[in-house]
Amino acid sequence: MGLILGIAFSCQEKAENTNQETSQAKSGERALAPEEADGNYPYRRLSTYGFFEGKMNELEPASNLTLYKPASSLFTDYAWKSRFVYFPDGSQAEIIGEEMELPVGSILIKNFYYPNDFRKPEEGKRIIETRLMIHEEGGWQAYPYLWNEEQTDAVLKVVGAQLEVRFTDASGKDQIINYLVPNKNQCKSCHNKDEKLAPIGIQPKHLNHELDYGSFKSNQLAYWAEKGNLKGFEGADTHPSVIDYEDKTQALDDRAMAYLDINCSHCHRAEGPASTSGLFLTYDQKDPLKLGVNKTPVAAGKGAGSFRFDIQPGKADESILTYRMNSTEVGVAMPEIGRTTVHEEGVELIRQWINSMPESK
Amino acid sequence: MKTLKALSLFLLSGLILMGCDSSTYEQTFDTSKIRRASLEETEAIVEAFILAEDSSTIIIPEGFYNLNTQLILDNKTGVKIKGAGMDKTVLSFRNLQTGGEGVKIVGNQISIEDLTIEDAPGDGIKSQHSDGITFRRLNVTWTNGDKSKNGTYAIYPVQCKNVMIDECIASHSKDAGIYVGQSENIVVKNSLAFGNVAGIEIENSDNAEVFGNTARNNSGGILVFNLPGLPKSDGKGTKIYDNDIIDNNHKNFATPIGDGPNGNTVTMIPPGSGIVLLAAKEVEIYNNRIHNNKTSGVSIASYQVTGFPAEAPNWSPYTMDIYVHDNEYKRKKLSTPDLTRELGQMVSIYNAHGKGKTQDIIYDGIWDESISPNIESNPMRICLQEKNWEDLHFTRFYLMDGEDNITSYKDHELFQNCQVKVKTDISGLAGL
Numbered sequence: 187m188g189l190i191l192g193i194a195f196s197c198q199e200k201a202e203n204t205n206q207e208t209s210q211a212k213s214g215e216r217a218l219a220p221e222e223a224d225g226n227y228p229y230r231r232l233s234t235y236g237f238f239e240g241k242m243n244e245l246e247p248a249s250n251l252t253l254y255k256p257a258s259s260l261f262t263d264y265a266w267k268s269r270f271v272y273f274p275d276g277s278q279a280e281i282i283g284e285e286m287e288l289p290v291g292s293i294l295i296k297n298f299y300y301p302n303d304f305r306k307p308e309e310g311k312r313i314i315e316t317r318l319m320i321h322e323e324g325g326w327q328a329y330p331y332l333w334n335e336e337q338t339d340a341v342l343k344v345v346g347a348q349l350e351v352r353f354t355d356a357s358g359k360d361q362i363i364n365y366l367v368p369n370k371n372q373c374k375s376c377h378n379k380d381e382k383l384a385p386i387g388i389q390p391k392h393l394n395h396e397l398d399y400g401s402f403k404s405n406q407l408a409y410w411a412e413k414g415n416l417k418g419f420e421g422a423d424t425h426p427s428v429i430d431y432e433d434k435t436q437a438l439d440d441r442a443m444a445y446l447d448i449n450c451s452h453c454h455r456a457e458g459p460a461s462t463s464g465l466f467l468t469y470d471q472k473d474p475l476k477l478g479v480n481k482t483p484v485a486a487g488k489g490a491g492s493f494r495f496d497i498q499p500g501k502a503d504e505s506i507l508t509y510r511m512n513s514t515e516v517g518v519a520m521p522e523i524g525r526t527t528v529h530e531e532g533v534e535l536i537r538q539w540i541n542s543m544p545e546s547k
Numbered sequence: 548m549k550t551l552k553a554l555s556l557f558l559l560s561g562l563i564l565m566g567c568d569s570s571t572y573e574q575t576f577d578t579s580k581i582r583r584a585s586l587e588e589t590e591a592i593v594e595a596f597i598l599a600e601d602s603s604t605i606i607i608p609e610g611f612y613n614l615n616t617q618l619i620l621d622n623k624t625g626v627k628i629k630g631a632g633m634d635k636t637v638l639s640f641r642n643l644q645t646g647g648e649g650v651k652i653v654g655n656q657i658s659i660e661d662l663t664i665e666d667a668p669g670d671g672i673k674s675q676h677s678d679g680i681t682f683r684r685l686n687v688t689w690t691n692g693d694k695s696k697n698g699t700y701a702i703y704p705v706q707c708k709n710v711m712i713d714e715c716i717a718s719h720s721k722d723a724g725i726y727v728g729q730s731e732n733i734v735v736k737n738s739l740a741f742g743n744v745a746g747i748e749i750e751n752s753d754n755a756e757v758f759g760n761t762a763r764n765n766s767g768g769i770l771v772f773n774l775p776g777l778p779k780s781d782g783k784g785t786k787i788y789d790n791d792i793i794d795n796n797h798k799n800f801a802t803p804i805g806d807g808p809n810g811n812t813v814t815m816i817p818p819g820s821g822i823v824l825l826a827a828k829e830v831e832i833y834n835n836r837i838h839n840n841k842t843s844g845v846s847i848a849s850y851q852v853t854g855f856p857a858e859a860p861n862w863s864p865y866t867m868d869i870y871v872h873d874n875e876y877k878r879k880k881l882s883t884p885d886l887t888r889e890l891g892q893m894v895s896i897y898n899a900h901g902k903g904k905t906q907d908i909i910y911d912g913i914w915d916e917s918i919s920p921n922i923e924s925n926p927m928r929i930c931l932q933e934k935n936w937e938d939l940h941f942t943r944f945y946l947m948d949g950e951d952n953i954t955s956y957k958d959h960e961l962f963q964n965c966q967v968k969v970k971t972d973i974s975g976l977a978g979l
Contacts (some may be wrong), residue, residue: 358652369617372616374619374621381653463779482810484777487700491809516647516668522647524645
């Protein structure tokens with residue numbers, strides 16, 4: 187499996203005794219009664235699900251989990267992610283048009299972690315949280331699990347948390363991030379389709395590309411179909427696909443749209459909560475006004491900065507889009523949740539894209 | 548109309564600048580003495596929102612709750628949220644680290660009442676995609692010294708049906724205090740909006756009644772707008788009656804001091820505006836007391852005056868089908884229109900009653916030439932029936948030949964002999 191085998195990492199410093207830290211410590215220390223995997227979700231502890239084999243913090247998946255990865259990844263404060271999907275025995279996902287339906291009982295497992303040193307990811311990491319999305323009878327539910335300091339287990343924490351994370355970044359610089367674990371209902375700030383909780387990465391367009399499974403490589407959809415977990419797959423060419431925005435061999439326009447799609451369009455689309463703005467950022471958006479070109483904001487408040495339009499063609503530094511991406515101020519920063527730092531590379535990509543547009547008369 | 552900068556220079560040299568912009572930091576309640584809720588009590592409230600079940604009541608006891616995460620009620624039916632009173636239960640979002648609004652509500656037949664919401668970085672309380680949402684006795688405000696750091700909307704239902712806002716207080720928001728957007732079937736009554744840029748705003752919405760409110764000390768008192776490019780493209784049917792729209796002369800702090808307007812339309816509102824209609828459709832304004840708004844009591848404008856692109860699908864930039872009647876107007880002696888915004892400068896210089904005169908009703912006179920070659924036929928159906936025309940300052944501008952050829956007229960007679968039937972029906976909100 188293309189998983190990173192981490193060595194147990196236990197040198198987290200005791201952070202200052204802020205209120206939030208206290209609450210986190212308490213939930214971690216709370217004596218939890220033994221728990222049985224009785225099928226009544228959610229379990230209080232992540233370990234009860236039995237997703238991982240061996241030492242839990244190595245995140246080595248049980249044989250009934252399938253690794254998956256969207257072509258482009260949502261930026262969440264430079265956290266690394268590993269994702270798995272669990273299909274109940276004999277059940278199948280189905281591609282219907284541009285969407286994918288997962289069977290009831292499916293579970294999406296997403297681990298958020300930081301290698302201690304991004305240049306040597308195999309040398310230890312800190313896992314922050316594991317988010318589960320479970321497809322229950324009544325629809326999807328999201329459950330955030332917060333890992334303990336010992337990195338032996340994670341506990342369901344519906345009210346959210348905040349904690350300090352230290353790591354050395356890819357350029358060798360030491361970084362400190364104030365990581366925010368969302369509260370349960372904040373999950374739907376992004377995972378929202380017509381006010382129903384919905385996965386983001388589990389769409390044909392995000393999965394229709396080759397993935398390295400360790401011992402072999404395959405198009406993910408083809409692999410799911412081959413092992414009997416997917417109906418409606420008719421060959422990679424017949425389904426939409428979004429590129430990886432980090433792939434610099436691709437056209438700038440396509441990279442920018444791929445970035446906006448995975449980072450923004452979960453809200454900024456007709457079925458999402460930011461439909462109020464009239465700004466729609468799915469990868470196939472062609473209408474300049476809906477993309478924000480010469481479009482005035484609606485309810486942006488201070489998010490507009492001193493600028494008139496979401497995108498001022500040719501002028502990234504006078505565009506609201508880049509202004510908000512480049513801010514960490516709550517009420518200005520976009521996306522509204524999921525980051526407390528600026529995604530420098532993402533801002534740069536969108537800057538280049540806007541600057542490449544011909545200026546308006 | 549692109550810029551009036553040259554005009555403002557001319558004006559500054561010709562008139563003595565009367566610095567009449569005001570600011571207020573007034574707070575309705577002193578929340579500093581309220582007992583601080585413990586971390587456990589605060590987390591219990593967050594959890595109560597997350598775990599709420601249909602038809603339940605969430606009681607928020609007396610206390611000052613310092614929240615660092617959002618309170619979100621998600622897709623529930625029949626939930627009541629109840630504080631111990633606006634002066635007793637305070638939800639402070641000063642330390643919110645992520646997310647836009649402080650409180651977010653999605654659901655049907657939801658009510659929230661008797662509490663205060665302070666210092667949310669984005670909006671105070673937002674409700675989206677809800678059918679049957681009641682805000683009652685909510686005080687939503689900001690306490691920052693620099694008001695340009697305040698949040699956008701205090702009370703913000705958007706894309707909702709059957710919205711009741713009753714006995715609320717909304718203050719110091721840098722956009723609108725009470726803002727109803729892209730919604731239908733709306734009542735805003737017996738509420739107070741002060742110290743905001745816009746007091747009460749109905750935007751891209753259908754079937755709204757706004758009555759019994761006080762909008763005072765805002766930059767603009769009550770606004771009805773239709774903005775382009777939104778999923779709900781053009782709203783119609785608003786009645787504004789029995790309101791006190793007074794002293795709306797607050798500095799426009801929607802952008803920081805020294806910054807001009809940005810792309811947010813509200814940043815262009817000249818301080819001293821009582822009621823403003825922008826690309827509005829089917830609005831009746833009557834029995835209001837419209838006093839001491841230094842620029843203009845009622846302003847009727849088309850979207851073109853913003854200078855922004857004025858084309859969008861299923862949307863018209865013109866204000867049309869307007870009926871203004873039986874209101875009481877008072878102008879304050881010695882006050883002069885705003886000079887900080889282009890629209891204020893235009894009123895100052897070009898009104899039909901003499902430079903620097905406050906106006907009671909202004910009409911930008913922009914009409915759809917595909918309907919009529921001239922305005923004499925009143926093609927946009929702007930109907931004005933006030934009693935004491937001899938005491939009123941009415942100006943119709945003519946802006947369609949560019950900013951170098953602005954002229955103005957006192958010809959209220961053109962608009963005086965018609966009526967528009969504006970239909971609203973709020974009977975379905977009786978139980979809210």
